[in-house]
Amino acid sequence: MLPLFILYPFHIKIGGMKTLIIAEKPSVGRELARVLGCKKSSKSHIEGDKYIVTWAMGHLVELADPGAHDPKFKQWNAEDLPIIPERMKHRVIGRTSRQFSMIKSLMHRKEVNNLIIATDAGREGELVARWVMRLGGYKGPFQRLWISSQTDKAIREGFAALKNGRDYDNLMRAAECRAEADWLIGLNVTRALSCTYDTRLSAGRVQTPSLAMIQDRDEQIRNFKPKPYQLLEADFGGFSASWRGKSGGRIFSGKASAELTSKLENTEAEVVNISEKKQSVPPPLAYDLTALQQDANRALGYSAKQTLKILQGLYERHKIVTYPRTDSRHLTADIEPTIKDRLKALYATDWRVRAEEIQKSSLKPGKRLFDDSRVSDHHAIIPTEETVKPERLSAEEKALWNMIVKRFLAVLSPPHCYVKRSAELRAEGESFFVSSSRVTDEGWRNIEFIAVENGENERSGSGKIDNLKKGQKYKIESTRLQQKQTTPPGHHTEASLLALMEKNNLGTPATRADIIEKLLSNRYMERSGSALKLTPAGEEVLLLVPEQLKSAELTAEWEKRLSRIAEGKEKAGVFSSDIRKNTGELVAAVKSGGKDYKPVEFSKKPCPLCGRMMMPTKDRRGRELYVCRSLSCGYEEEPENRGGYRKPSPKERAVTRKLIKQYSDDSSDTFTLADMINMKTPGKK
Numbered sequence: 001m002l003p004l005f006i007l008y009p010f011h012i013k014i015g016g017m018k019t020l021i022i023a024e025k026p027s028v029g030r031e032l033a034r035v036l037g038c039k040k041s042s043k044s045h046i047e048g049d050k051y052i053v054t055w056a057m058g059h060l061v062e063l064a065d066p067g068a069h070d071p072k073f074k075q076w077n078a079e080d081l082p083i084i085p086e087r088m089k090h091r092v093i094g095r096t097s098r099q100f101s102m103i104k105s106l107m108h109r110k111e112v113n114n115l116i117i118a119t120d121a122g123r124e125g126e127l128v129a130r131w132v133m134r135l136g137g138y139k140g141p142f143q144r145l146w147i148s149s150q151t152d153k154a155i156r157e158g159f160a161a162l163k164n165g166r167d168y169d170n171l172m173r174a175a176e177c178r179a180e181a182d183w184l185i186g187l188n189v190t191r192a193l194s195c196t197y198d199t200r201l202s203a204g205r206v207q208t209p210s211l212a213m214i215q216d217r218d219e220q221i222r223n224f225k226p227k228p229y230q231l232l233e234a235d236f237g238g239f240s241a242s243w244r245g246k247s248g249g250r251i252f253s254g255k256a257s258a259e260l261t262s263k264l265e266n267t268e269a270e271v272v273n274i275s276e277k278k279q280s281v282p283p284p285l286a287y288d289l290t291a292l293q294q295d296a297n298r299a300l301g302y303s304a305k306q307t308l309k310i311l312q313g314l315y316e317r318h319k320i321v322t323y324p325r326t327d328s329r330h331l332t333a334d335i336e337p338t339i340k341d342r343l344k345a346l347y348a349t350d351w352r353v354r355a356e357e358i359q360k361s362s363l364k365p366g367k368r369l370f371d372d373s374r375v376s377d378h379h380a381i382i383p384t385e386e387t388v389k390p391e392r393l394s395a396e397e398k399a400l401w402n403m404i405v406k407r408f409l410a411v412l413s414p415p416h417c418y419v420k421r422s423a424e425l426r427a428e429g430e431s432f433f434v435s436s437s438r439v440t441d442e443g444w445r446n447i448e449f450i451a452v453e454n455g456e457n458e459r460s461g462s463g464k465i466d467n468l469k470k471g472q473k474y475k476i477e478s479t480r481l482q483q484k485q486t487t488p489p490g491h492h493t494e495a496s497l498l499a500l501m502e503k504n505n506l507g508t509p510a511t512r513a514d515i516i517e518k519l520l521s522n523r524y525m526e527r528s529g530s531a532l533k534l535t536p537a538g539e540e541v542l543l544l545v546p547e548q549l550k551s552a553e554l555t556a557e558w559e560k561r562l563s564r565i566a567e568g569k570e571k572a573g574v575f576s577s578d579i580r581k582n583t584g585e586l587v588a589a590v591k592s593g594g595k596d597y598k599p600v601e602f603s604k605k606p607c608p609l610c611g612r613m614m615m616p617t618k619d620r621r622g623r624e625l626y627v628c629r630s631l632s633c634g635y636e637e638e639p640e641n642r643g644g645y646r647k648p649s650p651k652e653r654a655v656t657r658k659l660i661k662q663y664s665d666d667s668s669d670t671f672t673l674a675d676m677i678n679m680k681t682p683g684k685k
C-alpha cells in the first residue's frame with residue numbers, strides 16, 4: 001500500500017474543485033441535490049462531483065443578546081438603557097450550532113472554491129446565508145440562485161442563469177437594518193417598560209402598532225351607539241322603487257318619514273330617467289400571500305400562519321405552486337409563454353374542462369396580469385407546470401390549492417358582463433330609484449363566484465322594469481317603511497388585520513403571520529371564534545408604551561425606507577443612525593412616562609415570594625405554569641404531573657431566581673420567561 005501523502009495530490013486532481021450550495025433548509029437542499037445529481041449523502045450535506053449541497057435551518061446566526069455586548073447587560077437595569085451597541089455582535093444559535101459548524105468546515109474545504117446562495121429568494125433568505133458566510137469566515141466568490149418555483153425545470157433554469165452574488169448586497173443591507181431595528185427597539189422598549197413598571201411587558205416595532213389596530217377597532221365597537229333609521233319603498237304595481245333624498249335613502253327622523261309618507265299618498269309618479277348600461281367587470285387579481293391568507297381565513301377558517309405552512313408544503317414538497325412569500329399580484333412577461341404548460345398540468349384534476357376551455361380561448365389578459373413593473377422579488381402565487389396528483393394532497397392542502405387554481409383560471413378568463421337598467425321616477429318632487437340587471441356573460445364568475453356591484457349587494461327597488469319608458473306615469477299604490485339601525489363595524493379577524501397591516505406597510509408578507517401568533521401567545525389579544533380581541537394585558541401594555549410606538553404611520557415609514565435600501569436608493573448608515581436616535585427617544589419616553597397604573601391580575605393565586613398575583617402561561621413545550629409578573633421577583637411554579645402545583649424547595653427557589661436574573665440571555669431552550677417576553681426577531685419558520 002502506498003503511503004497516503006503520495007495519494008493525496010492525485011485525489012485533488014481527480015476530484016477537481018467544488019461549489020458549495022447553501023439551501024434554506026434540509027428538504028430544499030435534498031431537492032437541489034437530486035436535480036444536480038449529487039448522491040453522497042450525509043447528515044449535514046449531500047455531495048456530488050461538482051457540487052456540495054448543504055442547508056441552513058432558517059436562521060443559524062442571530063444578533064447576539066445584550067449580554068454578549070457587555071456582561072452587565074445580562075441584568076435588566078433601567079440605568080443601562082438604551083442599549084445601543086456601536087457594532088452589533090452576532091452569535092450562532094445554540095440549538096442548530098452543529099449544522100453551522102458543518103457548513104463552516106465545508107466552506108473551508110480545500111477543494112471548495114465557489115459558493116452559491118440558494119436560500120429563499122427574499123430579504124430574510126439573503127440574510128440567512130450572508131450571516132452564515134460572515135461568521136463562517138467565507139471570503140471566496142459567490143453567486144445567487146434566484147427562483148420562484150421548486151420544480152426541476154425551475155431549478156435547472158435557475159442554475160443555468162445564476163446571478164452575481166454581489167447584486168444582492170443592498171437586499172442584505174436592508175435585511176440587516178430590519179434585524180437591527182427590531183432588536184434595538186424591541187429589546188430597549190421591552191426592558192424600559194419592564195424595569196419602569198417592575199412588570200414583564202413586551203413591545204416591538206411591528207407588534208405594538210398592530211396591537212393598537214385591534215384596540216382601535218374594539219374601541220369603535222364599544223363606543224358605537226346604534227341609530228335607528230327607516231327606508232322608504234313605493235309600490236307601483238308591477239315593481240317597487242326606493243326613495244332617495246340628497247344624502248341617501250336613510251331617514252333618521254320619524255317625523256320626516258311620516259311627513260313623506262302622507263305627502264306621497266295617492267299620488268302619481270313619472271318616469272323621468274331611464275338608462276341601460278353595459279357593465280364589464282374584470283377578473284380579480286392573482287393571489288399574493290396576504291390576499292390568499294385573507295381569503296383562506298374567510299373561506300376555510302385557516303389562520304395566517306396555517307395558510308403559510310400549508311402553502312409552503314404545496315411549494316416545496318408537491319412543487320405545484322410558485323413561491324409563497326410574495327407581495328405581488330401580477331406576473332412578469334416571461335411567464336406568459338409558460339401558461340400553456342401550467343394549464344396542461346391541471347388536466348389530471350377536476351379542473352380539466354375549465355383549463356381546456358382557457359387553453360382554446362384566444363384571450364389576452366394583458367397588463368392587468370402581466371406587468372413587470374409591479375413585480376419586485378417574486379410574481380403572484382400561481383400553479384407550476386408540475387403535473388398535479390390530487391390524491392397525494394391532504395384535505396387541507398387540496399382546499400388551499402383549489403383556491404389558488406380557481407383564482408389562476410379566473411384571472412385568465414373573460415370579464416363578467418351584464419346590462420344594468422335603471423329608472424328614476426318622481427312624485428311631488430321626491431325621487432325613486434329602481435334597477436335590474438341581466439347577465440350577458442358570466443365570464444370568470446363561472447369559475448370563482450364573487451359578488452359584484454350589480455344590484456346583488458345593494459337593494460334598489462325590485463320587480464320587472466323592462467317595459468318602463470320615459471314619460472310614463474305610475475300610481476303609487478302603497479308605501480312601506482322598513483325599520484333599520486346602523487350597525488357597528490365587526491371585530492378584526494386575521495383576514496382584516498392582515499389587510500390593514502398590509503395597507504399600513506407593517507411587517508412583510510413573510511412575517512405578518514408570526515406577529516399575529518406572537519401577540520396571541522403573549523396574551524395581548526385572544527381569538528374568539530374568528531374575531532381577534534384585545535385582552536386586559538394588551539390594554540395594559542398599550543397604556544404604558546410611548547404613543548409614538550403605536551403609530552402605524554411611523555412604522556410604515558421605516559418599512560418604506562427599508563425597501564429603498566433594498567433598491568439602493570438609501571444608505572443603510574443613515575437608517576441605522578436614525579433608528580438608534582429613535583430608540584433613545586422611545587426609551588426616554590417610557591422612563592419619563594411614569595404612568596400611575598394598577599397591573600392587571602390574571603389570577604387569584606398570589607406569588608409566594610412577593611405576594612403579587614401570578615399569571616398562568618405556557619412554556620415552549622406547551623406545559624402550563626404560573627409565573628410572577630414582577631420583574632424583580634421572577635418566581636415561577638411548574639405544575640406537577642398529577643395536576644396540582646408543586647412548591648419548590650428554598651434551594652430551587654434560589655436557583656430559579658438566579659436563572660431569572662439572567663433570562664435576557666435565553667441560551668437555554670427550556671427557558672420559559674424569555675418566551676413570554678420574547679422580543680427576538682420572529683423566526684422565519
Ligand SMILES: [Zn+2]
Nearest residue numbers: 607610628633
Ligand atoms: Zn413574585
